[in-house]
Amino acid sequence: MMTAAVASASSSTHRQNIGEVILAMENISLAFGGVQALSDISFDVREHEIRAIIGPNGAGKSSMLNVINGVYHPQQGTIFFKGEKRHQMDPHKVASQGVARTFQNIALFKGMSVLDNLMAGRNLMMKTGILQQALYWGATQREELAHRAKVEEIITFLEIESIRKTPVGQLPYGLQKRVELGRALAAEPSMLLLDEPMAGMNVEEKQDMCRFVLDVNAEFGTTIVLIEHDMGVVMDISDRVVVLDYGKKIGDGAPNDVRNNQAVIDAYLGVQH
Amino acid sequence: MGPFIEVVLGGLMAGVLYSLVALGFVLIYKASGVFNFAQGAMVLLAALAFARFSEVMPMPVAFVLAALLMVGAAFVIERMVLRHLVNQEGIILFLATFGITYFIEGFGPQVFGDDIYRIDLGMPKEPKIVLESMFDGGILINLEDFIAAGIAAALVTFLAIFFQKTATGRALRAVADDHQAAQSVGIPLNRIWVIVWSVSGFVALVAGMIWGSKLGVQFSLVLIALKAIPVVILGGFTSVPGAIVGGLIIGVGEKIAEVYLGPIIGGGIENWFAYVLALGFLLFRPEGLFGERRIERV
Numbered sequence: 001m002m003t004a005a006v007a008s009a010s011s012s013t014h015r016q017n018i019g020e021v022i023l024a025m026e027n028i029s030l031a032f033g034g035v036q037a038l039s040d041i042s043f044d045v046r047e048h049e050i051r052a053i054i055g056p057n058g059a060g061k062s063s064m065l066n067v068i069n070g071v072y073h074p075q076q077g078t079i080f081f082k083g084e085k086r087h088q089m090d091p092h093k094v095a096s097q098g099v100a101r102t103f104q105n106i107a108l109f110k111g112m113s114v115l116d117n118l119m120a121g122r123n124l125m126m127k128t129g130i131l132q133q134a135l136y137w138g139a140t141q142r143e144e145l146a147h148r149a150k151v152e153e154i155i156t157f158l159e160i161e162s163i164r165k166t167p168v169g170q171l172p173y174g175l176q177k178r179v180e181l182g183r184a185l186a187a188e189p190s191m192l193l194l195d196e197p198m199a200g201m202n203v204e205e206k207q208d209m210c211r212f213v214l215d216v217n218a219e220f221g222t223t224i225v226l227i228e229h230d231m232g233v234v235m236d237i238s239d240r241v242v243v244l245d246y247g248k249k250i251g252d253g254a255p256n257d258v259r260n261n262q263a264v265i266d267a268y269l270g271v272q273h
Numbered sequence: 274m275g276p277f278i279e280v281v282l283g284g285l286m287a288g289v290l291y292s293l294v295a296l297g298f299v300l301i302y303k304a305s306g307v308f309n310f311a312q313g314a315m316v317l318l319a320a321l322a323f324a325r326f327s328e329v330m331p332m333p334v335a336f337v338l339a340a341l342l343m344v345g346a347a348f349v350i351e352r353m354v355l356r357h358l359v360n361q362e363g364i365i366l367f368l369a370t371f372g373i374t375y376f377i378e379g380f381g382p383q384v385f386g387d388d389i390y391r392i393d394l395g396m397p398k399e400p401k402i403v404l405e406s407m408f409d410g411g412i413l414i415n416l417e418d419f420i421a422a423g424i425a426a427a428l429v430t431f432l433a434i435f436f437q438k439t440a441t442g443r444a445l446r447a448v449a450d451d452h453q454a455a456q457s458v459g460i461p462l463n464r465i466w467v468i469v470w471s472v473s474g475f476v477a478l479v480a481g482m483i484w485g486s487k488l489g490v491q492f493s494l495v496l497i498a499l500k501a502i503p504v505v506i507l508g509g510f511t512s513v514p515g516a517i518v519g520g521l522i523i524g525v526g527e528k529i530a531e532v533y534l535g536p537i538i539g540g541g542i543e544n545w546f547a548y549v550l551a552l553g554f555l556l557f558r559p560e561g562l563f564g565e566r567r568i569e570r571v
Binding site for chain 2: 069071090092095107108109110111113116119120121123124127130133134140143144170186188
C-alpha cells in the first residue's frame with residue numbers, strides 16, 4: 001500500500017538530475033570518552049539526491065548527522081562541503097551555509113505559534129539591525145512582510161493552513177513533525193538533514209511525510225540526507241543508502257544492492273557467531 | 274478610605290520598581306535558563322555609574338555612557354563566564370552569577386566611590402493633595418512616583434512589543450525555548466546572550482536611576498533589589514507580565530501588612546512579608562501565577 005502511494009507521488013513530479021558530490025565525509029572518527037561512536041567512516045552525498053543513513057539502534061546514525069550539522073566535532077577525518085574543506089564549525093555557522101535539519105525528538109519552539117516557528121526558521125535571511133528593529137522602521141516592516149509571504153507558501157505546501165496560529169506545543173505529534181520540516185524548509189536550504197522524520201507515525205502520516213520529502217526534493221532540488229528505520233520507506237524513496245553498524249560502515253549503494261548485502265542482512269537479523 | 278488608598282498607592286509605586294528589577298531576572302532566565310543573582314548588583318553598578326557620570330557631564334550623555342557600560346559588562350560576562358559554562362547544570366550557572374555579584378559589588382564602588390550619591394532627574398519632589406472633595410483630608414500623592422511609574426510602564430510596553438514583533442525578539446524567544454533548535458536555524462547563542470544581558474543591564478539602569486533619585490545611590494540598593502526574587506517566584510520565572518503583576522502584589526501587600534498588621538504583631542513586617550508570601554507560593558503554586566506549568570510524562 002505504501003509503495004503504491006509513494007510511487008504515484010513521485011511520478012507526479014519531475015525530478016532534477018543528480019549532480020556532483022556536494023558533501024564528502026572522509027575517514028570520520030568520533031569518540032565520547034572511551035566510547036567509539038564512529039570509526040573511520042567515509043561516504044559522499046550528491047547534489048539533488050536523497051541519501052539514507054540506516055542501521056540498528058546505536059549504530060551512530062544520529063552522531064553522523066550531528067557531525068554534518070556541527071553539533072559534534074570529529075576527532076579525525078575531513079569534511080568537504082560544496083568543494084571546500086570545512087573547518088571546525090558551530091551549528092549556526094553550518095546553518096548559514098545552507099544546511100537545515102530536523103531532530104529525532106522534535107525540537108520546536110514549543111511556546112511559539114506555527115507561524116513564528118517558521119519565521120524563526122528564516123532568521124538567517126533577516127538583514128535589518130537590532131536598533132532598526134527596535135524602532136520598527138519601514139525597511140523592517142517590508143522585510144517582515146516579504147518573509148511572511150514566503151512562509152505562507154511553505155504553509156500551503158505542507159497543508160498546515162488551519163493551524164498557523166496554534167502554539168506548536170498543543171499540536172499532535174505527527175503535525176509537530178510536519179511543522180519541524182516546515183521550519184527547516186523556511187531557511188530555503190540546499191541540504192536538508194532529517195533525523196527519523198517518520199518515527200512514531202501511523203501509516204497515513206508516513207505516506208504524507210514521504211510525499212512531502214519527495215516533493216521537496218523534486219520541486220526545490222533540495223539534497224536530502226535522512227535517517228529512517230522503516231525499511232519500506234527507505235527502499236522506496238532513497239537514491240542511495242549507507243548502512244552503519246556499531247559505528248562502522250558496513251554497506252553503501254543503491255537500495256537494491258544494500259538489501260542483498262550479506263553484512264547488512266546479518267546486522268539486521270542477527271547472526272550466529 | 275482616604276488613608277487606605279494612600280497606602281495602596283504607595284505600595285503600587287514601590288511595586289513598580291520591584292517589577293523593573295524582576296523584569297531583568299525574567300529576561301535573562303527566559304533566554305538562557307540562568308537565574309541571575311547578579312541583577313541587584315547590576316542595578317547598583319548602573320546607578321553608580323550614572324550618578325558619577327552625571328556629576329561631570331550633561332545627563333543625556335551620562336545616560337548613554339552608563340548604558341554603554343552595561344552593554345560592555347554584558348560582553349565581558351558572556352566572554353569570561355557564560356561561554357565557558359554552556360550546557361552546565363543550572364546550579365553551576367547560578368553559582369557563577371554569585372561570583373559575578375560579589376565582583377560587581379566590590380569592583381563598582383571601588384571604581385565609582387562608596388559614598389551616597391544623589392541622582393536628580395529634575396522630577397517634582399513636593400507632594401500633592403488630590404481628591405479633597407471626595408475624602409476627608411484628600412489623598413497625598415507624590416508626582417515623582419507617577420512619573421517613575423509612567424517610565425516603567427513605557428519601558429515594559431516597549432520590551433513586550435519588541436519581543437513579540439521583531440526578528441530579534443523572535444530569536445530571543447527561540448533561544449529561550451530550545452537552544453539546540455535555535456542553533457540549527459542559524460541563531461548564534463553567544464550573540465543572543467550578549468543581547469539579553471545588555472537589555473537586562475539597560476533595565477537595571479532605568480531601575481537604578483529611579484530608585485537612586487528616590488533614595489540616593491548607595492550600597493543598600495542591592496538589598497532592595499533582592500526583593501525581586503520573591504517577585505519572580507510569585508509571578509513565574511518565565512513570565513514578563515508575571516514580573517509586573519508580582520511586583521505590584523508584593524509592593525501593595527507589604528505596605529498593607531506594615532500599616533494594618535504592624536501595630537498588632539510589631540513593626541518591620543515590610544522586611545520579611547514578601548519572602549513569606551513567596552514561600553506560600555512555592556508550597557501551593559510553585560510555577561507562580563503566570564509561569565509555565567511543566568507536565569512531565571512518566
